[in-house]
Amino acid sequence: MKLRLSAFWLCVTATVVAGLVLTEVLHNDYYFNALYVILQGTLMAVAWNILGGFTGYVNFGSAAFFAVGAYTSIFLDKYFGHVLPLPVLIATAAAVCALIGLGVGYLSLRLKGVYFSIATLAMAIVFATLISNWRYIGGARGAYILTPDTYLWFHSYIQMLFMVMLLLTLAAVAISRALVSSRLGRGLAAIRDDEVAAECSGVPTLRLKLVSTTVMGALMGVAGAPYPFFVTFVDPASAFSLFVAVNAIAMPMIGGTAHWIGPVVGALLVGSIQQVITVTVSSELNILLVGVMLILFITLAPQGIVGLARKYLARRGR
């Protein structure tokens, strides 16, 4: 166990170093754009999986958390006159979205299964309507944001954003891993398998669900916070895009929801394919592709790639 723990942290360190090396070696900003998108997808997928995979509550409203995170940045940036550093924006977005997550957690007190999912979908639209009607942060017309012209020791702003996203994603993976392998994670799995039975065996289901929705919300807010600086123009249609929500569900489902590595595998795979197809064919096709892959995987390989790999290893071991 101890060895595996250090192996994990070794991988994390190696990834950070690799990221830093990449910023020194590569000078074409396009690659960092593409990597940023993939990492953002990974972060959203890991966050979704904390509730969807570990606890078994399907959240269709991922885009709402993401968008609220993005709009928190926009609001703070505008209100304080473009002086707040990115980490402050990210931390605030995390706090705001954690609160929303907590609210969603209380929703799960009354709404189980399907009703919970529909309620999250409803919540996304309610937030979209609120933000569309809020003039200060751009309303339905959208808001422009200026990218600061300071970027530490990096060669361009996007390189720094990429590095920020890399660290955030790794942190999310570490949190998700710590959650699932702890006592808490076993409680979550018990809820997923049978909530009533878990409650009867003394698992504090409400508290665990609240932890799970809050962490999910915070991480999704974190994913959204740097987004305005990445695209420089945000409107409700792009921030609440169905694409964000579909990716957040499809990536873990394709990778495998039961294990913490599942969403990472799924997101890296789907995200990379999307980038390749966007460049070589068209961006509409890659949206279609996610839908098709999602349906194929959940009908033919419900355990995802991780499940397939496990089956393969088990067969070879015999």
Next chain:
Amino acid sequence: MLSVDLLSNALVAGLLLGGFYAAVSIGLAISFGQLDIVNIAHPAFTVVGSYIAWILNSHFGLDPVLVGVLVCPLFFLVGMAVYRVYYAAFERTGQESLSGLAFFFGLMFILEVGLMLVYGVDYRLVSASYIGASVNLGPVGLPLRLVVPFVAALLVSGGIWLYLSRTFTGRAILAVAQDPLALQLMGADPVRVKQFAFGLAIATTSIAGSLLIVIGPVEPSIGRDYIGRVFAIVVLGGMGSISGAFAAALILGVVESLVSTFAGPSWAPAVSFGVLLLTLAVRPAGLFGRR
């Protein structure tokens, strides 16, 4: 400034619109309310229906509502096929809650993006003699493009209600919703009954889709606005009750119309979801539910 004219116009428009909402929701009242199949792709099927109406209308000049009725059998078959896949992949293995939801989510996505890829994101509209005309009853204007869908919706809902409560297969559908095992013991195959019922639910979206494009221009992602509405209506109507869904649709139509008249159209989308959240939180059995 609350003028009687404005109020009565908003009320009438809301009722007519609500009737149309009922046409979109009736199918879901069967699939979600009776069969427990969370078909979030229901509005997406409706939009596909609109596009078929648009294609046949613009090429052959067929009346859109007629097209909707003619295409019903095709949608029925598609619905049965979708149920087969759903049953084989999820319901039989007991995984319908998580994977089934994601399945329909993916299906909705594919339908929407498919339409976008083929026909683009432009708004499409149909032409028929009654679109644009209106009848005046005193100060209240009745635009025929709302009256026709209202009447059609009334016929469809009435037909479905009669079918479910009077015919043998209709009652079998109600029975499978209550107790599949008992149905099985009576010698009927619950899977076939559900397959038939789901086909019926999807068939109604063909008519609903043709009505949708009569009411106004349609683009591929318009279905998303209806997800909240249809689920709000089905839940508010008491899950699977056809008359309840119809009443709930009228209520939602009126509330939405009042909100968009007096607060502005940009607030209208939140109405249905607000109603849905409130219903789920306060009275999950719906207004007309038995539980």
